[in-house]
Amino acid sequence: MRTDILHVGAGELTYEIRNIVIVGEKLQKLGTKVYWENIGDPIAKGEKIPQWMKQVVADLVMEDATYGYCPTRGMLATREFLAEKTNKRGGAQIGPDDIIFFNGLGDAISKVFGLLRPTARVVVPSPSYTTHSSAEAAHAGDRPVTYWLNPNNYWYPDLDDLEKRIKYNPAVAGILIINPDNPTGAVYPEEILRGMVALARKYDLFVICDEVYQAIIYNGQKTLPLAEVIGDVPAICMRGISKEMPWPGSRCGWIEVYNGDRDSMFAKYVTSILNAKMVEVCSTTLPQRAIPAILSHPQYMPYLQERINRYELLSNIAYDALKDIDGVLVNRTNGAFYMSVVFEEGRLNSRQTLSIGNKEVRTHVENLVGGANVAFDKRFVYYLLGATGVCVVPLSSFATELQGFRITLLERNEERFAEIFKIIADGIKQYLNS
Numbered sequence: 001m002r003t004d005i006l007h008v009g010a011g012e013l014t015y016e017i018r019n020i021v022i023v024g025e026k027l028q029k030l031g032t033k034v035y036w037e038n039i040g041d042p043i044a045k046g047e048k049i050p051q052w053m054k055q056v057v058a059d060l061v062m063e064d065a066t067y068g069y070c071p072t073r074g075m076l077a078t079r080e081f082l083a084e085k086t087n088k089r090g091g092a093q094i095g096p097d098d099i100i101f102f103n104g105l106g107d108a109i110s111k112v113f114g115l116l117r118p119t120a121r122v123v124v125p126s127p128s129y130t131t132h133s134s135a136e137a138a139h140a141g142d143r144p145v146t147y148w149l150n151p152n153n154y155w156y157p158d159l160d161d162l163e164k165r166i167k168y169n170p171a172v173a174g175i176l177i178i179n180p181d182n183p184t185g186a187v188y189p190e191e192i193l194r195g196m197v198a199l200a201r202k203y204d205l206f207v208i209c210d211e212v213y214q215a216i217i218y219n220g221q222k223t224l225p226l227a228e229v230i231g232d233v234p235a236i237c238m239r240g241i242s243k244e245m246p247w248p249g250s251r252c253g254w255i256e257v258y259n260g261d262r263d264s265m266f267a268k269y270v271t272s273i274l275n276a277k278m279v280e281v282c283s284t285t286l287p288q289r290a291i292p293a294i295l296s297h298p299q300y301m302p303y304l305q306e307r308i309n310r311y312e313l314l315s316n317i318a319y320d321a322l323k324d325i326d327g328v329l330v331n332r333t334n335g336a337f338y339m340s341v342v343f344e345e346g347r348l349n350s351r352q353t354l355s356i357g358n359k360e361v362r363t364h365v366e367n368l369v370g371g372a373n374v375a376f377d378k379r380f381v382y383y384l385l386g387a388t389g390v391c392v393v394p395l396s397s398f399a400t401e402l403q404g405f406r407i408t409l410l411e412r413n414e415e416r417f418a419e420i421f422k423i424i425a426d427g428i429k430q431y432l433n434s
Contacts, residue, residue, distance in 0.1 A: 023368065023382065024391045030360045033389045035420055037407045040182070040337060042246040042307075045410035050303055053245070056293045060286060070285045072278045074101030074254060081292040082239075082254070091228035092235075092258040100274055101283040105212060105240045105253035106131055112208060112236060112255070113139045115272045121145045122174040122208060123165050125157060127340060127398035127406075129182045132210065136176070144399050145169060151329050151342050151402065155186035159195045166203050174206045175199065179223060180213040180335025183398050183406040185315070187221040187335035193229045200233045206266055207235040212253070213336035215244045215304060218312035221334040227258060234259045234266040241287060243336070244304065245294060250287035311337050314409040314417055321421035327432045333409060340395055342404040343432075348376035352434045354387035354427060361386045377403040380431055388423045 024034045036044070043049075060066050073079060079096035087093050102108040113122065113135040124133050126146035137144040147162040149155045157177075166172050177196055179188045200207050209226040217223060226237045240253030260270050277283070294300060315333040322330045322341060329342040356362035365386035369379045378394040384405075385391050395404035407424070411417040 020381070020385075020391060020393055024385060026364060027361055027386060027389075030364065031358055032361055032386065034385070035388075035390045035411075037411070037420065038391045038393050040243065040408055040410065041248050042243070042337075042410055043248060045408070046412045047246060047307075047410070049247075050299065052297060052299050053294055053303075056297065057286070057290050060289050060293075066286050066289055068285060070101075070282045070288060072100075072274065072282055073097065074099060074283060075285070075288040078288045078291050081295075082256070085295075086225075086227050086256060089225055089227055092226075092230050094227075094256055094258065098257045098260060099254055100257075100277060101252070101254045101288060102277070103253075103280075103283050104242065104248075104251035105210070105238055107251070107283075108238055108253050108255055109135050111273050111276050112238075115269065115276060116173070119171055120173040121169065121171045122176050123147050123162065123169075123172050124176040124399065125149050125178060125181070127183050127395060127400040127402065128176070129178055129210070130398060132176055132178070133399035145172060146399055147175075149181070149184060149186070151184075151331060151340075155181060155184035155331055155340070156188060156192055157196065159192070159199070162196065163199055166199060166205065172203075172205065174208055177207060177209040177226070179209065179211060179226075180217060182210075182213065182336055183338050183393075183395070184331070184340045185333030185336050185338045185409075186331070187217050187223050189222075190224050190229065193224060193226070197226075197229050197231060197233055200235075201231070205233075206263075207233055208238070209235065210238045212238060212240045212243055214239070216308055216311065216337065217335040218308050219315065219332065219334045223335075227256070230258050232259055232262055234263050236270075241291060247287060250284060252284050252287035252291075310412075311409055313414070314411070315339070317414070317418055318407075318409060318421050321418070321425050322428070325425060325428055328404070328428060337409040338406055339409060340398075340404060340406045342395065342402050343377065343380075345403075347432055348380060348403050350376065350379065352380070352383075352431050354383040354431050354434065356383070356386045358386075375403065377405060381405055383431065384424070384427050388427055390420055390423055390427070392424075 028034050079099040083094050083096050122136050123145045133144045147165045148158040150158050235258040237256040242248035319332040327347040333339045365382050368382050375396040377396050381394045392405040392407045
């Protein structure tokens with residue numbers, strides 16, 4: 001074209017979690033039975049929505065008001081309900097106007113990062129959930145600025161590394177926290193969170209905290225929501241119903257703004273986010289109206305606890321299956337429903353393979369890994385998919401130089417889950433020894 005139409009950050013928008021589906025679907029057509037362990041959709045993995053929850057939604061569908069626009073910030077009654085829940089925790093106090101609804105957290109992430117000045121950077125964790133790291137990199141037109149999550153210390157943030165990334169990079173204006181974390185499944189102790197907030201206060205930064213998995217914590221671990229540790233630091237907390245209820249198809253998430261009036265520049269930034277939502281008119285009405293009824297329903301907490309207990313059971317099955325394998329580093333998942341496995345440095349190379357019986361599948365995998373720039377862990381993931389049908393995501397696609405893979409804990413059939421992790425364990429051993 002006569003004029004370059006590409007945004008400077010277009011090349012930073014990648015999402016391997018879904019890209020791997022294209023490969024899996026191709027192998028399915030060639031005869032491979034695929035176990036989809038790549039994406040965090042509980043519904044796709046067979047989660048059964050209870051009848052009482054469906055009835056809440058069905059009753060709302062029968063009301064004409066559910067089909068109309070809602071206010072730009074979101075339904076007032078729902079925002080009042082959520083503000084009250086946050087205020088009961090103590091710490092930061094908010095009103096309904098400190099909450100803005102979006103069409104899912106993907107929409108919120110796009111707006112929050114996209115409306116920053118391109119030269120203002122938010123330091124993100126490494127590994128980092130791809131939607132965050134890609135959106136931050138795309139807005140700046142450069143690789144993401146990252147701080148280290150230490151796999152040798154339960155995937156906790158390295159506060160010394162974080163401070164160096166802030167101190168020696170004056171472009172850093174904010175810190176991203178994901179707690180519980182995706183992709184690692186880590187749950188951050190109170191002292192870690194307070195340390196991160198202290199750095200934001202020391203260097204006059206704001207905080208973005210993704211708490212979409214805040215209600216899904218197990219194995220005796222505890223953490224605090226950002227509201228309880230933020231103090232007087234300006235912050236944006238991201239929440240949603242896609243994982244907790246779960247209702248990912250609702251595309252319904254929101255941000256809570258803490259200390260929005262403490263800094264005039266931050267206040268203008270939040271206003272710009274609201275103005276961007278005004279252009280779109282509003283977010284989804286039906287799920288917003290359902291939130292108070294579902295979260296306050298007497299059967300909601302027992303239902304959520306049953307799911308949490310299941311994730312705890314599966315997290316331990318997964319950990320026990322992989323923890324003693326020579327050549328990999330594994331941490332037990334304590335929150336959300338993901339596990340990240342790291343290969344020890346130097347254990348992967350470009351000569352390793354797994355036996356693939358189907359000739360067409362083998363040829364396709366060999367073509368995929370034949371390029372000079374294919375990451376070693378992506379090579380493993382493709383061979384694992386071709387040889388066993390187990391579809392996971394290469395860890396290097398999560399804004400990290402670590403080599404490994406991320407897998408979900410969403411399979412509802414306990415025997416099948418254990419079988420899948422045995423297949424993975426055997427595949428790792430064979431691959432490393434090939």
